[in-house]
Amino acid sequence: PFTVKRIIEQSNLDLSRQLVKPGDELIAVNGRQVSLEDNRNHYFYFPEMPEEISLRFSRDGEEFDVVTTPHTYSQISSLLYDEWIAQNRRYVEERSDGRIGYVYMKNMSAGALNQFIIDMSTYAMDKDALIFDIRFNRGGNVHDDVLQLLSQRTYLTWRYRGTPDAPQPNFAPSDNPIVMLINERSLSDAEMTAEGFDALGLGTIIGTETYRWIIFTSGKQMVDGSFTRLPSWGCYSLDGENLELRGVPPHIPVHNSFGDRQRGVDPQLERAIEELL
Numbered sequence: 375p376f377t378v379k380r381i382i383e384q385s386n387l388d389l390s391r392q393l394v395k396p397g398d399e400l401i402a403v404n405g406r407q408v409s410l411e412d413n414r415n416h417y418f419y420f421p422e423m424p425e426e427i428s429l430r431f432s433r434d435g436e437e438f439d440v441v442t443t444p445h446t447y448s449q450i451s452s453l454l455y456d457e458w459i460a461q462n463r464r465y466v467e468e469r470s471d472g473r474i475g476y477v478y479m480k481n482m483s484a485g486a487l488n489q490f491i492i493d494m495s496t497y498a499m500d501k502d503a504l505i506f507d508i509r510f511n512r513g514g515n516v517h518d519d520v521l522q523l524l525s526q527r528t529y530l531t532w533r534y535r536g537t538p539d540a541p542q543p544n545f546a547p548s549d550n551p552i553v554m555l556i557n558e559r560s561l562s563d564a565e566m567t568a569e570g571f572d573a574l575g576l577g578t579i580i581g582t583e584t585y586r587w588i589i590f591t592s593g594k595q596m597v598d599g600s601f602t603r604l605p606s607w608g609c610y611s612l613d614g615e616n617l618e619l620r621g622v623p624p625h626i627p628v629h630n631s632f633g634d635r636q637r638g639v640d641p642q643l644e645r646a647i648e649e650l651l
Contacts, residue, residue, distance in 0.1 A: 376400040376414050378431075382450070383457045386443045393440050394431060401437065402430035418444075455480065462643060466505060469647050475501035482514030482563035494523060499545045503650040506571075507555040509581060509642070513562025515590075521570045524548065552577030553646040556624060561585035566609055568622040573612055578649055579624045581642050586621040 378398045381388045401408055403417040404427060418427075427444045430437060445453070459478045466476040475498030479486050498504055506524070528546040531539040556568050556579060565588040572579060590607035609617045626649070628642045 375410065376408060382453050383460060385445065385450075385453055387440075390442065393438070394429075395433070398431040398433050400429060401432050402428075404428050405430075462507070462640070465640075465643070466647060470503075470651060473502040474505060474647060474650050475503070476505045476507065478507040479511055479520070479564075481512045482516045482520070482567065484514075484516065486514070487516040487519055490520060491523065494547060495545050498547075501550070503551045503553075504547060505553050505555060505643070505646045505650070506577075507643075508560050508564045508567060509555050509557040510559045511561070511564035511567075513564050513588075515563055517563050517567040517570060520567055521574065521576075524552065524571070524576050525574055548576060551650055553649055554579045555642055555646055556581040556584055556622065557630070557642065558582045558585055560622075561587040563588075565617055565622050569609075569611060569617060572622065572625075578626060579622070580626045580628055580646050580649065581624045582627065582629055583624065584622040586618055588617045 376399065378394055378396050378400070380396055381392075381394060387394055400414075404424075406417065408414070408417060423446065424444060426441050429440045429442065431440065462478065463476040466474050477490065477493045477498050479490050524547050526543050526546045527548045528541040528543070530542050532542060533539050554568060554571050554577060556564070560568065560581075561584065565584045565586075568579060568584055571577065588609045589605050590609070591603040592606040593601060593603050595601050611617065611620070626645065628645045630640060630642050634641060
């Protein structure tokens with residue numbers, strides 16, 4: 375039977391009254407009985423996305439219906455991505471007794487930068503060390519802002535009469551150890567971020583060599599209205615090496631295998647925690 379294994383965090387079902395529980399058996403979708411001879415996805419693809427979907431489950435011999443708003447494929451993918459990030463943060467917290475912060479960036483967009491600044495100046499501000507994860511980061515163009523923030527060190531303290539000392543700047547990530555995680559799917563502006571992190575000596579890089587996909591393009595419109603993009607800018611290390619040809623290697627190579635992902639283990643993250651502890 376098709377039974378519920380778990381509910382994705384922050385999904386519509388997760389944010390509802392939790393009528394569905396692990397172990398519930400799916401027996402009908404929109405009133406249509408589920409056949410175990412069919413691929414289960416057969417019941418969840420529609421010519422047009424419905425506003426609601428009705429699911430009938432069985433639990434301990436009792437049947438009940440749940441009406442919910444469905445998600446698109448891309449929404450599910452994004453939710454799973456966010457769930458993975460949240461799980462990593464919880465794991466780092468548990469393994470380090472709350473001493474190590476875990477901050478992740480999906481890309482190098484303005485939105486991701488804003489969230490990075492929020493995470494760094496709130497959740498990660500009082501940690502003893504930081505894991506900065508840019509694995510699977512698809513790039514953008516905010517590397518300089520990220521590196522400027524990570525480079526901040528305390529240069530003096532000040533004190534209002536009768537209150538504790540306050541540092542300047544208000545938060546200084548470089549006062550404490552930092553580990554950056556990269557992998558073979560860290561690309562474009564993520565590679566510039568990793569190269570800058572290394573050149574500035576901000577900490578230790580762990581993982582696998584970046585993707586070697588770092589090039590900036592400019593757009594050109596054709597006379598027929600079509601649009602194309604052309605390679606325009608190359609990115610080079612301080613010694614003149616082309617990052618598109620070299621990539622960025624880690625200081626400590628650690629490979630995550632397909633088997634690791636199947637088992638739900640993350641040797642790269644584990645090594646980062648060990649390094650900081």
